[in-house]
Amino acid sequence: MSNEIDFIRSSLPQAQRPDRSRRVDVGGIEVSVVEWGDETSQPLLLAHGGFDFAGTWDLFAPLLAEQGFRVVAWDQRGHGDSDMADLYTWEADMRDAARVIESLGTSKPIPVLGHSKGGGMMNQLAEVLPHRVSAVINLDGIPNERGFTNQVDRSDVNALAAELSGWLDHRRKAGQMSRRADTIEGLAERRKLMNPRLSTEWLKYLVTVGARCDDDGWRWKIDPTLRFGPSGAWRPEWAIPRLRGLHVPYLGVIGTVKEEMGWGTTPEEAFPILPEGAEFHALADTGHFVHIERPDYVAEITNDFLGRVL
Amino acid sequence: MTTTFLEHVRSRLALHELRDGQGHPLLILHGLGERSPSAAPEVVQGWRGPIFALDFTGHGASSVPVGGGYTCEALMSDADAVLAELGPVTLLGYGLGGYVGLLLFGSRPTEIKGLVIEDGPGLDGGGGRPTSPRLLHVSASDLDGSTPDPWAMAELASDIRPPSYAADHVRQIEALSELELAVSVTSLGRPEWLTAILESPVVVESDATAALSTFASL
Numbered sequence: 001m002s003n004e005i006d007f008i009r010s011s012l013p014q015a016q017r018p019d020r021s022r023r024v025d026v027g028g029i030e031v032s033v034v035e036w037g038d039e040t041s042q043p044l045l046l047a048h049g050g051f052d053f054a055g056t057w058d059l060f061a062p063l064l065a066e067q068g069f070r071v072v073a074w075d076q077r078g079h080g081d082s083d084m085a086d087l088y089t090w091e092a093d094m095r096d097a098a099r100v101i102e103s104l105g106t107s108k109p110i111p112v113l114g115h116s117k118g119g120g121m122m123n124q125l126a127e128v129l130p131h132r133v134s135a136v137i138n139l140d141g142i143p144n145e146r147g148f149t150n151q152v153d154r155s156d157v158n159a160l161a162a163e164l165s166g167w168l169d170h171r172r173k174a175g176q177m178s179r180r181a182d183t184i185e186g187l188a189e190r191r192k193l194m195n196p197r198l199s200t201e202w203l204k205y206l207v208t209v210g211a212r213c214d215d216d217g218w219r220w221k222i223d224p225t226l227r228f229g230p231s232g233a234w235r236p237e238w239a240i241p242r243l244r245g246l247h248v249p250y251l252g253v254i255g256t257v258k259e260e261m262g263w264g265t266t267p268e269e270a271f272p273i274l275p276e277g278a279e280f281h282a283l284a285d286t287g288h289f290v291h292i293e294r295p296d297y298v299a300e301i302t303n304d305f306l307g308r309v310l
Numbered sequence: 311m312t313t314t315f316l317e318h319v320r321s322r323l324a325l326h327e328l329r330d331g332q333g334h335p336l337l338i339l340h341g342l343g344e345r346s347p348s349a350a351p352e353v354v355q356g357w358r359g360p361i362f363a364l365d366f367t368g369h370g371a372s373s374v375p376v377g378g379g380y381t382c383e384a385l386m387s388d389a390d391a392v393l394a395e396l397g398p399v400t401l402l403g404y405g406l407g408g409y410v411g412l413l414l415f416g417s418r419p420t421e422i423k424g425l426v427i428e429d430g431p432g433l434d435g436g437g438g439r440p441t442s443p444r445l446l447h448v449s450a451s452d453l454d455g456s457t458p459d460p461w462a463m464a465e466l467a468s469d470i471r472p473p474s475y476a477a478d479h480v481r482q483i484e485a486l487s488e489l490e491l492a493v494s495v496t497s498l499g500r501p502e503w504l505t506a507i508l509e510s511p512v513v514v515e516s517d518a519t520a521a522l523s524t525f526a527s528l
Contacts, residue, residue: 026377027376027378027448027450027453028376077379085376085379086319086320086375086377087320087367087375087377087379087380087384089378089379089380089381091446091465092377092378092379094443094445095378095445124443127442127443128443128445154478157481157485157486161482161486164417164479164482165417165418167383167387167417168386168387168390168417168418171319171390172391172394175317175319175320225319231383232381232382233469233471233472233475234470238440238470242442242443
């Protein structure tokens with residue numbers, strides 16, 4: 001490891017790389033699975049958000065490992081150190097999550113925690129595999145009736161035309177694309193545009209774990225064929241009528257400061273749709289990345305919750 | 311029939327020229343689990359331009375992706391790769407191919423010279439509104455790289471096709487295509503998405519031969 005990486009990582013001593021890593025075959029492609037904590041402890045599965053990767057848990061996961069959990073996270077297909085896929089869908093990501101749980105070698109139900117898209121995925125996992133899930137913790141991945149924060153107004157013909165043709169234009173070029181090479185500082189600055197509340201120190205740290213160093217510079221590992229933004233008919237709000245039917249202990253946490261990457265769900269929208277008896281925290285002065293902005297507090301309420309319900 | 315292959319994202323797509331001709335091309339999009347016909351079907355015998363047919367990803371002579379992940383949007387982009395190759399075309403879509411054709415028309419409204427939607431496998435998909443989610447499963451022993459890919463069969467028979475989503479696309483066609491008749495529905499099948507687009511003035515129920523004759527003159 002170079003001195004530069006050492007220096008950047010040492011600026012965040014509380015962040016810890018995982019204790020173990022392995023690869024899991026999810027049907028012809030492999031995903032990277034990482035773990036923090038004692039291998040014999042109670043497993044806790046973490047699901048990252050869209051365009052994130054397992055390394056984004058480096059601040060939060062060690063705090064739960066310290067509390068006695070075997071914290072398990074994986075890179076979704078095309079993200080982080082997992083293989084790139086030919087095609088991507090929410091449903092394929094769901095299947096991969098189930099394969100990661102199978103790889104834990106236990107048939108007992110386990111608690112699952114997800115951030116953003118990962119939170120939405122864990123909501124669905126508790127519905128499709130209720131016998132494998134003992135608790136759900138959702139970090140700023142609770143849907144609302146208005147859909148995504150950044151979605152285009154579909155009644156605006158020109159805006160929708162730009163989105164639809166833009167997606168196809170991207171696909172026409174995607175086979176030959178690679179992520180843009182840059183310095184560590186450059187990648188951190190670009191990520192800050194989408195993660196404006198996160199510190200430059202943290203974003204530079206993320207570059208050292210979520211990007212690779214090629215001859216011409218650093219580039220994010222994420223599959224260049226993936227494109228940020230909603231496409232297709234699927235909408236997060238489809239989950240709303242089903243959330244109350246989850247008969248599993250449920251902890252919902254949302255940040256109250258709206259952000260580009262967030263779902264923009266307000267406390268007034270979130271709480272009424274959660275399962276009966278759900279615990280709910282709306283964090284003041286906190287954005288979408290609740291576990292990165294306030295790792296200690298979110299780990300504390302997570303640990304308290306799991307201590308009561310498991 | 312001559313076949314060329316288009317490299318598109320991570321797929322190798324088989325594009326078959328069924329017949330040469332004078333005028334703009336007709337592109338046939340097959341149904342779920344099908345492959346392109348080896349000869350021009352009866353309904354297009356009056357078409358004077360060249361006639362092409364595309365095998366979607368995971369179908370016919372096209373490549374099979376690993377690990378599934380199919381969406382109608384990905385198939386729409388397969389067909390868009392043909393637009394990049396041939397320029398403007400008229401579309402004839404069967405079942406799934408009809409829905410994919412609508413999505414492409416709505417996304418490239420100035421590059422499609424009419425769409426005919428015929429009956430065929432995969433016309434409905436998973437219906438018009440979200441139902442209980444489930445984890446799809448395909449036996450590893452069935453994944454031998456042959457077509458049709460079992461993941462395509464499973465995923466594209468269960469994807470949700472909201473009427474409002476189809477209506478959004480037909481509204482783009484109305485606003486941007488400048489065609490008075492843009493979509494001809496000849497299918498007996500009437501999934502919710504298809505019923506929704508029939509409310510548009512540019513979508514009509516008609517005979518396929520008559521519609522193709524109109525589209526040929528565009």
